Structures are given as structure tokens and as C-alpha cells.
Amino acid sequence: MTKMRLLRLWIVLGSVFMILLIIVYWDNVGTAHFYLHTSFSRPHPPGALPTTGKDEEREFVSDVDEFLDKLLSSSGRQNDPLRKKTEQPPLPGSSKPILGNMEENVRGYDWSTHDAKQNPDQEKLQAERRNMLREFCANSSLVFPTKNRSFDDIPNYELNHLIVDDRHGIIYCYVPKVACTNWKRVMIVLSESLLDQGIPYKDPLDIPREHVHNTSTHLTFNKFWRRYGKFSRHLMKIKLKKYTKFLFVRDPFVRLISAFRSKFELENDEFYRRFAVPMLKLYSNHTSLPTSVSEAFSAGLKVSFSDFIQYLLDPRTEKLAPFNEHWRQVYRLCHPCQIDYDFVGKLETLDEDAAQLLQLLKVDKQLHFPPSYRNRTASSWEEDWFAKIPLAWRQQLYKLYEADFVLFGYPKPENLLKD
Ligand SMILES: *[C@@H]1O[C@H](CO)[C@@H](O)[C@H](O)[C@H]1NC(C)=O
Ligand SMILES: *[C@@H]1O[C@H](CO)[C@@H](O)[C@H](O)[C@H]1NC(C)=O
Ligand SMILES: *[C@@H]1O[C@H](CO)[C@@H](O)[C@H](O)[C@H]1NC(C)=O
Ligand SMILES: *[C@@H]1O[C@H](CO)[C@@H](O)[C@H](O)[C@H]1NC(C)=O
Ligand SMILES: *[C@@H]1O[C@H](CO)[C@@H](O)[C@H](O)[C@H]1NC(C)=O
Numbered sequence: 001m002t003k004m005r006l007l008r009l010w011i012v013l014g015s016v017f018m019i020l021l022i023i024v025y026w027d028n029v030g031t032a033h034f035y036l037h038t039s040f041s042r043p044h045p046p047g048a049l050p051t052t053g054k055d056e057e058r059e060f061v062s063d064v065d066e067f068l069d070k071l072l073s074s075s076g077r078q079n080d081p082l083r084k085k086t087e088q089p090p091l092p093g094s095s096k097p098i099l100g101n102m103e104e105n106v107r108g109y110d111w112s113t114h115d116a117k118q119n120p121d122q123e124k125l126q127a128e129r130r131n132m133l134r135e136f137c138a139n140s141s142l143v144f145p146t147k148n149r150s151f152d153d154i155p156n157y158e159l160n161h162l163i164v165d166d167r168h169g170i171i172y173c174y175v176p177k178v179a180c181t182n183w184k185r186v187m188i189v190l191s192e193s194l195l196d197q198g199i200p201y202k203d204p205l206d207i208p209r210e211h212v213h214n215t216s217t218h219l220t221f222n223k224f225w226r227r228y229g230k231f232s233r234h235l236m237k238i239k240l241k242k243y244t245k246f247l248f249v250r251d252p253f254v255r256l257i258s259a260f261r262s263k264f265e266l267e268n269d270e271f272y273r274r275f276a277v278p279m280l281k282l283y284s285n286h287t288s289l290p291t292s293v294s295e296a297f298s299a300g301l302k303v304s305f306s307d308f309i310q311y312l313l314d315p316r317t318e319k320l321a322p323f324n325e326h327w328r329q330v331y332r333l334c335h336p337c338q339i340d341y342d343f344v345g346k347l348e349t350l351d352e353d354a355a356q357l358l359q360l361l362k363v364d365k366q367l368h369f370p371p372s373y374r375n376r377t378a379s380s381w382e383e384d385w386f387a388k389i390p391l392a393w394r395q396q397l398y399k400l401y402e403a404d405f406v407l408f409g410y411p412k413p414e415n416l417l418k419d
Helices: 002-031 035-040 053-077 081-086 101-107 120-138 180-191 221-242 252-265 269-283 293-298 305-313 315-320 330-334 347-360 379-386 391-407
Strands: 162-165 170-173 244-249 343-346
Touching: 120 343, 120 347, 120 391, 162 180, 162 221, 170 180, 244 330, 244 347, 252 269, 252 305, 252 379, 252 391, 269 293, 269 305, 305 315, 305 391, 330 391, 343 347
Parallel strands: 170 244, 244 343
Antiparallel strands: 162 170
């Protein structure tokens, strides 16, 4: 009697196991590769000690994650046209473990041979930036909205700045006005998410600007829901745990000047209609305004930097809609207290940081970061730009962006905040 029941149980378990095997096998045949599998299966280092029970357990857990990931990607695959664009079989040679030395140091992993040389000073700098972030995320004397919420409580639409490259296991949080065009180009080359006459782009600079900023070019976290449904958060967490996550930041006030210069000093019809017209009406007492930016410019109608600051400080602004991404705080774009970034780059040290990051990602042989461009807003201009802004406004503005200053180690600009 009990034997029969046991037998039946075994048959049921066996069938379930077979079904799962078939799903995985079918997936394997259908598309030839799994990303997590190829990028992250760990080779055992030569001469490794016999694994302890604890290691085996960890390995088992990560295999379960891997398995789940395969399962989820196979179920999402059939009805998903975007997928074809964003996930192709990896290049030969990319089956090496990709995460760099830093990831290993941080988490105690040892997946790779130590071939890439890292500059020790640069590594120290990164460790300091990461520690600074962690310290102030944990320090309750720094208070800002949404600081305490968990990753699960971040709505999907706020995850739209996290670009994922499954081929190399990289997540990039883009911050507008911080070299994001060129980093997006790098992500396109690495993930082969955009084709030029059927062939993926190899040189970041070949990619036209309008494609770079088209959101349909990138696989971002906010698209996971449509693709994986209720498994999407679980999958994001797996990727956040395993992938190398980076972002680039910049002095918050200088970023604002840069945003103002590019969106309001140059003719931009979209920003004119959406932002300049309301600002001119509210803060410069204009009643009727031309419909196009070129007409407005030739009539001498431009928003001033002071109008822009007033707009940022106006409580009505945020009530109407969240800050535009060009001036939204980095902590709201990238959630640095919910996501444990492995690399924090700064625009002020872009060239060194870019070189180090590409080496860390082990793609420095494959591509170079495009050289810095044009007439970049310099920190030394700050005093001139803020000269006409009333002191009380500057202090309020600092409060608004304080979290970005503190979390990313930018000193409080005392010279602007005191008489
Ligand atoms: C939190 O930050 C404040 C202000 O920077 C500092 O004085 C304090 O020592 C910090 N507390 C901890 C526990 O690190
Ligand atoms: C966040 O958590 C800290 C400590 O856990 C608490 O002191 C603080 O009041 C919380 N802040 C908010 C806005 O909930
Ligand atoms: C973005 O790309 C998609 C697909 O390539 C295209 O259909 C769409 O028109 C593009 N959007 C813009 C604003 O260029
Ligand atoms: C705005 O314009 C109205 C009439 O056009 C005028 O009465 C008012 O004084 C102006 N306000 C400012 C602050 O210039
Ligand atoms: C750079 O921009 C500043 C201010 O926008 C302008 O005064 C300067 O002439 C520009 N320099 C070049 C080389 O374009």
C-alpha cells in the first residue's frame, strides 16, 4: 500500500523532472546559447582545493538561479520580437567569465585568472566611492525621499534608466548630461542591440545619435514586466546580484548648468514648448509667445538661468510631473541605496575612469571609449553662472540636490551658499 504510493510519487516527480529537462533542452536546441550559462559558468581554477560543503551549497543556489533564469528566458522567448534584437549568441571567446577583479574583491568570488592589470590607485578610489555610498545610505542623518524603500517598492517606470547587457553581464544606469550618449553607444556595441544593415555596430562612434537615444534600442529594466510578467522582479534581482553595475555622475550644480545650456541656449523645439513657454509665462510675465523656438530666439525671447532655477524650486513643478531626466536627481534615476553599484565613475575624471571600467569589464581590447567632446561645461564657470541667483535660492537648490552631493562625495559649494 505505502509502497504503491511511494512509487506513484516517484513517477510524478520523475515526469516533472523530465518535463523541465525537455524545456531546457528544447531551449538549448532552439537558440544555441544561454547567456548566464555561457557568461557565468565558473571554471574551476587549476589546483583548487576540494570544495567544502558550504561552497557546494553556494554553487547549488547559483545553479538554481541559473536554471530559473533559463526557464524564464525560454518562456518569454516565443512571443517577443524585441528579444531577437537584444540577444544574440555571444561571440566566440566571450564564454570566459566576465566580471572583473573588483567584483571578486567585493564579493569574495574567484572566477577568473588575474590577467587584467588594474591600477591600484584607481582601485582604491573606487573602493572609497563605493564606501562613501554605502556609508551615507546607512547613515540616518542624511534624509531624502524614497531613501528607505526597498528595491521591490521601486515602481517599474522608475527603472527605465537601467540598461542591461546580457552578453557581458553589465548593467549601466544612465544619467543625462554625464557622457551618457557615449556610454549608451558602448552598451549598444557590447550588447549588439542595434544592427547596421544586418551587422552589429563595432565602433561606438558609428552609431547615429538619434538611434542612441531611442529607447527601443536598449533593453531596460522597466521592459522586463511586459516580457517576464510576475517573474520580472526575481530576474532583475538575479541580474543585479550577478552583473557588474556602473553609473557616471557629475557635480550636481555643474550638471544643471550643462542641462540649461544644451536645452535652453540651443534651439530645441520640444524643450521650448514643454518647458521654456511655461517658464516664460510664469516667471517673466509673458502672455503670448511664438509657437516655435526659432521665432522666439529671433525675438530675443529666451529663458534665463534664473527662470530655470526658479522653475526647479517652484513646488508646482514637481506636482505637475516628475523632474525631467536632464535635471532629475541621480538618486531618483539610479537608486544608489537600493542597487549596490560596483563602479562609480565621475565626469570630472572621465578618461581615467572610462579606461579603468572597460578594463574591469574585460572589453578594453574590443573597444575604446570615444574621446571627450565639444565645449564641456567646466566647474570653474559655476560662480559666474550663479552670480545673479539670489543666495536664498542657491541654498534651497542645494537642499534639493543635497543627496547627490553627499552620496557621490561632491563637497558642499560653500562659496555659493554663504554671503
Ligand atoms: C552620519 O553623518 C554625519 C554627518 O556627515 C556624521 O557626523 C556622523 O558621524 C555619521 N554617522 C555615522 C554613524 O557614520
Ligand atoms: C528611514 O529609516 C531610518 C532608520 O531606519 C529612520 O530613522 C528614518 O526616520 C526613516 N526615514 C523615513 C523618511 O522614513
Ligand atoms: C525608434 O526605433 C524604432 C524601431 O527601430 C522606430 O520604429 C521608431 O520610429 C524610433 N523612434 C524614433 C523617435 O526615432
Ligand atoms: C506683469 O504684467 C502685468 C500686465 O501685463 C503687469 O500689471 C504686472 O505688473 C507685471 N508683473 C511683473 C512682475 O512684471
Ligand atoms: C563654449 O561655451 C561658452 C558658453 O556657452 C562660450 O562662451 C564659448 O565661446 C564656447 N567655446 C567654444 C570654443 O565654442
